[in-house]
Amino acid sequence: MDEKKLAIIATKGTLDWGYPPFILASTAAALGYSVEIFFTFYGLQLLKKDLGHLRVSPLGNPAMPMPVPMPTLAMILPGMEGMATSMMKSKMKAKGVASLEELRELCVEAEVRMIACQMTVDLFEFDTADFIDGIELGGAAAFFEFAGEADITLFI
Amino acid sequence: MVQEDKVLDARGLNCPLPILRTKKALGELNSGQVLKVVATDPGAVKDFEAFSKQTKNPLLEQAEAGGEFVFFIQKA
Numbered sequence: 001m002d003e004k005k006l007a008i009i010a011t012k013g014t015l016d017w018g019y020p021p022f023i024l025a026s027t028a029a030a031l032g033y034s035v036e037i038f039f040t041f042y043g044l045q046l047l048k049k050d051l052g053h054l055r056v057s058p059l060g061n062p063a064m065p066m067p068v069p070m071p072t073l074a075m076i077l078p079g080m081e082g083m084a085t086s087m088m089k090s091k092m093k094a095k096g097v098a099s100l101e102e103l104r105e106l107c108v109e110a111e112v113r114m115i116a117c118q119m120t121v122d123l124f125e126f127d128t129a130d131f132i133d134g135i136e137l138g139g140a141a142a143f144f145e146f147a148g149e150a151d152i153t154l155f156i
Numbered sequence: 157m158v159q160e161d162k163v164l165d166a167r168g169l170n171c172p173l174p175i176l177r178t179k180k181a182l183g184e185l186n187s188g189q190v191l192k193v194v195a196t197d198p199g200a201v202k203d204f205e206a207f208s209k210q211t212k213n214p215l216l217e218q219a220e221a222g223g224e225f226v227f228f229i230q231k232a
Binding site: 023026027030031032095096097098103106 | 168169170171172173175176178179197207210211
């Protein structure tokens with residue numbers, strides 16, 4: 001049987017939404033899949049060497065569990081985003097959830113191919129020197145070259 | 157009772173770490189050798205069955221005791 005293939009497009013750059021691409025990619029690789037992730041728009045934030053800048057916002061996210069119910073307007077107060085971010089980080093640590101850096105490192109070890117979208121790198125003026133090593137640059141056609149033969153394709 | 161060749165302590169770790177560490181530990185074993193994994197993540201039960209099925213490494217035995225899940229996986 002041929003190796004199965006998983007193609008992922010990662011478009012989000014928040015602390016919470018950074019998880020699905022790396023969890024699925026690392027697990028698929030452990031199951032023997034060949035995996036490629038195409039990072040575009042805000043997903044490019046996930047490629048930076050230091051991921052300490054990633055945040056999670058309760059603003060516009062009524063589904064986010066809060067310790068006490070809060071009116072939507074309170075979410076715009078200064079410090080709310082920082083509070084939500086540190087709350088999520090400490091909860092993840094307490095529950096034995098891997099850090100994004102750790103999951104990404106496991107993806108790198110498992111030879112998950114990572115491609116940064118050239119157009120959005122240019123658009124947002126990202127410096128590719130800030131990215132981890134081993135990142136390739138490519139466009140939509142480069143994504144389809146792999147995704148066209150993939151068994152599973154996910155847009156996250 | 158199955159006799160293990162190596163033990164992996166995955167207690168306190170959450171999805172997908174127990175599976176990822178298991179994959180790595182199996183890589184250090186020879187074909188036919190057995191890895192014992194101890195985990196506390198309740199999701200691990202379904203995940204180890206799925207891992208075994210997809211990677212063709214037989215899940216020889218599994219048990220639960222006091223909130224800990226034990227798996228014996230043989231390297232294919």
